[in-house]
Amino acid sequence: MKVGIRLNKEDKSLRQQRTISKAIAYAGIGLHSGKAVEIRLLPAAIDYGIKFLRTDIAQAQPISAKVTNVTDTLRATTIANAVGTHVFTVEHLLAALAMLNIDNCLVEISSPEPPVADGSAKVFLDLLEQAGIEEQVASVQEFCLPEVVAVYDADKYICALPYDGFRISFTSINNHPLLGTQHYDLVVSEAACKTEIAPARTIGFMHEVEMLKKMGLGLGGSLENVVVYDEKSVLTPLRFEDELVRHKILDVIGDLSLVGKIKAHIIAVKSSHALNIQLAKKINELKNLEGK
Structure with missing residues (x-):
């Protein structure tokens, strides 16, 4: 069945x-x-x-x-x-x-x-x-999550709970004095995404620039396409006071789209692309089991 x-x-x-x-x-x-x-x-x-x-x-x-x-x-x-x-x-x-x-x-x-x-x-x-x-x-073939799925990495985690819809609750914790703890809860809809999530931009830090360049990363980044923070201030005008956590939700939406349409409540703390994809893979395993 x-x-x-x-x-x-x-x-x-x-x-x-x-x-x-x-x-x-x-x-x-x-x-x-x-x-x-x-x-x-x-x-x-x-x-x-x-x-x-x-x-x-x-x-x-x-x-x-x-x-x-x-x-x-x-x-x-x-x-x-x-x-x-x-x-x-x-x-x-x-x-x-x-x-x-x-x-x-x-x-x-x-x-x-x-x-x-x-x-x-x-x-x-x-x-x-x-x-x-x-x-x-x-x-559309939509997968209704049948059970809780979670991924943990020390103080970071992301989990998916059965839910009649698609919802994301994300908590970002950063020690920068202008960032701190940011939380955003989104019931995902086209209208909400257009105004509240889609405009949120990638965040970067000046102290990471040289390291990223040595890794061959961030070569196209600038103040025009990244919200940049130095040690005490933000160098790019913000679109939202909590732009960081909104962009994290944007990333979750993009990463989890790789598993197809799902019904679930996603709860994340300090999650990353790595954790998002690990969760997506676990959901995909469940999806394959349920589809047999």
Whole structure:
């Protein structure tokens, strides 16, 4: 018996799958690579899912945005296909797609990393709305979490509880004098995400800059696309007083979209891409068990 996956096509409460109405493009630079990149977002058929296609590689195969394809979570989320072709820092674009409930889309990308844009998901969300959203004649398969799932790492954790909807409660704790403890509770909806979460940008710290550069990361970061803090102050005008925790929720939305549509209450304290993906993998294992 399939307990977790709702497959009844006649159930009027089920949402229809969505794609975009027309192709649309955007160019910029990657946050970590610093490389120039252009993406094209294209409509896709029912059950296609979200896939990335590297146009800078001859005869490249698409990379499905699935948690089973995650290969790295250092400072960002990386996905790759069976032959090792990869894209990284996919979480902001994935979050925008998830916020608008877009299930099927092909992302053509001319470099290994999408544009950082302004460091948030808002540019991508606006781009998708410009392209238009089209409902498709098939229902979404939504996984209703049957039990509690959790991941712990010392004082950091993220867990998912059964819940009739999708909700995220995140607590961020940072010793910077302007940050401290921030908490945000979001019942995820398209309207709430557009105004409260999508505009929240990536946070960075001046003391990390040299270390990141030595690691080959943050090469495209600037005050234009990262909210930067020095030891005592913030160098970038904030969009929200609690922009850090809102962006953490944005990352959770993007990372957990890799497991598909779920019904759950996510509760996190100091979570990271690594913990988000570990949770997504545990949910995926449950999903596979329930689907048998």
